[in-house]
Amino acid sequence: MREDRRAILRSIAAASLGGATVAASAADAQHPSVSNDADMHDMSAFPPQWKGTEQIVMLVYPEFTALDLVGPHYMLSSLWGATVKIVAGSKAPVRSDTGLVFVPDLALGDVPRSVDILFVPGGGQGTLAAMQDKRLVRWVADRARRAKLVASVCTGSLVLGQAGLLRGRRATSHWATHGLLREFGAIPVQERVVWDGDLVTGAGVSAGLDLGLAVVAKLRDRAYAQCVQLLAEYAPQPPFDAGLPSTAPKDVQQMTASMFDRLLVEMKQTARQALSGG
Amino acid sequence: MREDRRAILRSIAAASLGGATVAASAADAQHPSVSNDADMHDMSAFPPQWKGTEQIVMLVYPEFTALDLVGPHYMLSSLWGATVKIVAGSKAPVRSDTGLVFVPDLALGDVPRSVDILFVPGGGQGTLAAMQDKRLVRWVADRARRAKLVASVCTGSLVLGQAGLLRGRRATSHWATHGLLREFGAIPVQERVVWDGDLVTGAGVSAGLDLGLAVVAKLRDRAYAQCVQLLAEYAPQPPFDAGLPSTAPKDVQQMTASMFDRLLVEMKQTARQALSGG
Numbered sequence: 001m002r003e004d005r006r007a008i009l010r011s012i013a014a015a016s017l018g019g020a021t022v023a024a025s026a027a028d029a030q031h032p033s034v035s036n037d038a039d040m041h042d043m044s045a046f047p048p049q050w051k052g053t054e055q056i057v058m059l060v061y062p063e064f065t066a067l068d069l070v071g072p073h074y075m076l077s078s079l080w081g082a083t084v085k086i087v088a089g090s091k092a093p094v095r096s097d098t099g100l101v102f103v104p105d106l107a108l109g110d111v112p113r114s115v116d117i118l119f120v121p122g123g124g125q126g127t128l129a130a131m132q133d134k135r136l137v138r139w140v141a142d143r144a145r146r147a148k149l150v151a152s153v154c155t156g157s158l159v160l161g162q163a164g165l166l167r168g169r170r171a172t173s174h175w176a177t178h179g180l181l182r183e184f185g186a187i188p189v190q191e192r193v194v195w196d197g198d199l200v201t202g203a204g205v206s207a208g209l210d211l212g213l214a215v216v217a218k219l220r221d222r223a224y225a226q227c228v229q230l231l232a233e234y235a236p237q238p239p240f241d242a243g244l245p246s247t248a249p250k251d252v253q254q255m256t257a258s259m260f261d262r263l264l265v266e267m268k269q270t271a272r273q274a275l276s277g278g
Numbered sequence: 279m280r281e282d283r284r285a286i287l288r289s290i291a292a293a294s295l296g297g298a299t300v301a302a303s304a305a306d307a308q309h310p311s312v313s314n315d316a317d318m319h320d321m322s323a324f325p326p327q328w329k330g331t332e333q334i335v336m337l338v339y340p341e342f343t344a345l346d347l348v349g350p351h352y353m354l355s356s357l358w359g360a361t362v363k364i365v366a367g368s369k370a371p372v373r374s375d376t377g378l379v380f381v382p383d384l385a386l387g388d389v390p391r392s393v394d395i396l397f398v399p400g401g402g403q404g405t406l407a408a409m410q411d412k413r414l415v416r417w418v419a420d421r422a423r424r425a426k427l428v429a430s431v432c433t434g435s436l437v438l439g440q441a442g443l444l445r446g447r448r449a450t451s452h453w454a455t456h457g458l459l460r461e462f463g464a465i466p467v468q469e470r471v472v473w474d475g476d477l478v479t480g481a482g483v484s485a486g487l488d489l490g491l492a493v494v495a496k497l498r499d500r501a502y503a504q505c506v507q508l509l510a511e512y513a514p515q516p517p518f519d520a521g522l523p524s525t526a527p528k529d530v531q532q533m534t535a536s537m538f539d540r541l542l543v544e545m546k547q548t549a550r551q552a553l554s555g556g
Contacts, residue, residue: 067510070348070378074483077376084377093371093381098355099362100348103371103379154511175511192515204511205352209484213517226520226530231537232345233432233453233482235521236514237470239491242504243513252504259509 051081052219056117057143060088060104061136063126066096067205068153072119075212078228079219087111089136097123108139114146117215122154122174122205124263131162131270141165150199151215153208157201158267161186162274170196174204175245176260183271206243209234329359330497334395335421338366338382339414341404344374345483346431350397353490356506357497365389367414375401386417392424395493400432400452400483402541409440409548419443428477429493431486435479436545439464440552448474452482453523454538461549484521487512 056076058069069086077084088094088104095101120140123130130136141163144150152160157173160166161184171186172178172194181188192203193211202211213234217225242248245257334354336347347364355362366372366382373379398418401408408414419441422428430438435451438444439462449464450456450472459466470481471489480489491512495503520526523535 065352066348067352070344073376073378074343074345086378098351099383100351100364101381101383103381105377105379192513193517204509206487206510206512206514210515210517217517222518223527223530226518226526227534229516229518229520230523230526230530230534231482232484233521234484234514234516235470235519235525236484236512236516237488238507238512238514239471239488239495240500240504240507241513242507243511245508247513248504248508249501252501252508256505256508 052079054079054082054116054148054219055112055114056082056084056119057087057106057111057115058084058119058121059136059140060086060094060096060102060121061123061126061130061133062094063097063129064094064121064123065126065154065205066098066100066102068121068123068156068208069119071206071208072151072153072202072212072215074232075209075216075225075228076117076119078231079216085111089133097126108136111139111143113143115143116147117149117151118143118147120150120152120156120159121208122152122156122158124155127155127158128263128266128270130159131267131274137163137274148198149215151201151211153202153211154204155267157181157186158184158271160184160199160201161271164274165199169199170194171199171201172203173201176204176257177264177267180264180267180271183268330357332357332360332394332426332497333390333392334360334362334397335365335384335389335393336362336397336399337414337418338364338372338374338380338399339401339404339408339411340372341375341407342372342399342401343404343432343483344376344378344380344399346399346401346434346486347397349484349486350429350431350480350490350493352510353487353494353506354395354397356509357494363389367411375404386414389417389421391421393421394425395427395429396421396425398428398430398434398437399486400430400434400436402433405433405436406541406544406548408437409545409552415441415552426476427493429479429489431480431489432482433545435459435464436462436549438462438477438479439549442552443477447477448472449477449479450481451479454482454535455542455545458542458545458549461546 085105087106090107091104093101093103144165154174155177157171166184166186169186170189171181172189172191173181178188192207193214194201202208213225213229216228242252245253363383365384368385369382371379371381422443432452433455435449444462444464447464448467449459450467450469451459456466470485471492472479480486491503491507494506520530523531
């Protein structure tokens with residue numbers, strides 16, 4: 001059993017370091033296909049049950065919040081055998097709300113009909129626009145129908161809601177938009193990571209790190225996820241205790257909440273149009 | 279005074295939401311210039327002292343770790359009046375070690391001689407290659423000389439070390455590479471975020487969120503940073519207590535550490551060549 005444990009952990013090492021090794025040997029290839037196959041490593045000693053075959057698709061759209069994506073992406077890309085692709089409306093570069101520009105791997109139409117995991121990040125005005133993008137919402141609804149796991153972070157859950165995926169489901173969202181969950185028929189839950197069968201939703205932005213680790217633990221096991229946590233040195237020490245409305249100073253909370261006033265009105269209107277239209 | 283406090287917080291709102299608003303009004307522009315000017319907002323009520331003018335440059339290189347960059351980028355891009363640019367060896371897209379592809383704003387040579395803040399993320403094999411890239415290391419040494427603040431996360435501190443910037447300075451790094459800091463003449467400190475005058479270094483990967491908030495607090499004030507923390511809903515809840523070698527299960531710790539054996543040898547050789555050569 002001890003040997004088994006070591007093999008599990010070696011598989012994580014191979015998955016995590018595999019990408020770097022492959023890329024170093026193909027430095028001239030700008031966009032090599034991304035797969036955690038760790039082809040460069042001798043995997044014969046590893047128990048085959050620790051190698052997955054998940055096809056993971058992570059959506060991006062103009063003005064999404066990059067940290068919503070990149071936290072979970074760090075964790076999910078450690079899954080040995082999994083393939084992680086970034087998908088957007090087209091293959092043109094996509095600008096995040098803080099100005100980072102990402103090159104997607106695939107356009108929506110290029111994604112296989114069946115994928116195992118579908119992930120949707122959040123944002124502000126960009127997420128409102130995504131909720132109003134009928135082609136994008138239809139695509140999310142379609143791929144979610146056949147996915148084994150649908151995941152979101154932050155206001156990404158509102159895109160899932162718009163696609164009709166939250167009806168009767170326990171879910172969460174960024175604290176500022178949590179009150180909108182009922183518009184989609186969801187059961188709002190005030191937790192950082194909320195599971196409901198094959199649906200997992202995370203709270204705002206940085207909750208993606210916790211969600212990503214939880215998904216890794218679910219798909220592999222506790223030791224695998226602990227190894228990924230250690231790799232990420234995820235022993236957080238926020239300098240203040242202001243990460244929640246209930247712990248932030250009252251004036252900080254009030255003013256930050258007020259930033260969302262207009263956005264909330266528009267998101268609520270959009271949600272109601274979807275329900276009446278759908 | 280209460281009005282002043284409200285004005286401070288409104289400035290954060292404007293900075294954070296400014297990018298999204300500008301972009302929404304210029305949806306056809308793929309790569310608008312990124313500046314937190316919040317031009318679309320009426321800033322006349324804001325106390326001018328809360329608007330900064332920082333020119334922030336964040337370096338990327340092939341196979342860097344995206345989360346090292348994107349955690350601090352979320353925080354720094356909230357600074358009202360600051361300009362944040364992503365810089366690479368050339369303007370060609372840069373692939374991170376988990377396969378995310380970023381489009382830089384600038385090539386090294388396009389960066390003004392003087393920038394206010396220089397940030398360097400870490401990685402594995404990619405960081406080793408960056409340490410061995412004489413042009414890149416010379417550029418880091420040069421821009422750091424005139425910067426008001428030099429920052430790194432994870433093994434990014436080794437690139438700073440290679441550029442001669444850690445001699446006699448308190449610094450940290452990813453736990454796996456912490457032992458290499460002495461190779462550069464640094465004073466290794468076992469803390470998550472380590473300040474030494476105009477140098478701030480963070481521990482591994484996820485420490486970038488804590489470092490980013492600490493820098494925001496230093497450049498603006500506590501209330502500003504608390505508002506950014508609340509926006510990020512940064513109230514972390516790691517599912518396990520395995521983020522440090524001292525808290526992870528022993529076999530998880532041993533195997534994860536062993537992943538770095540070969541890399542550490544190569545990084546140490548590179549560090550010693552730099553010292554003997556310089």
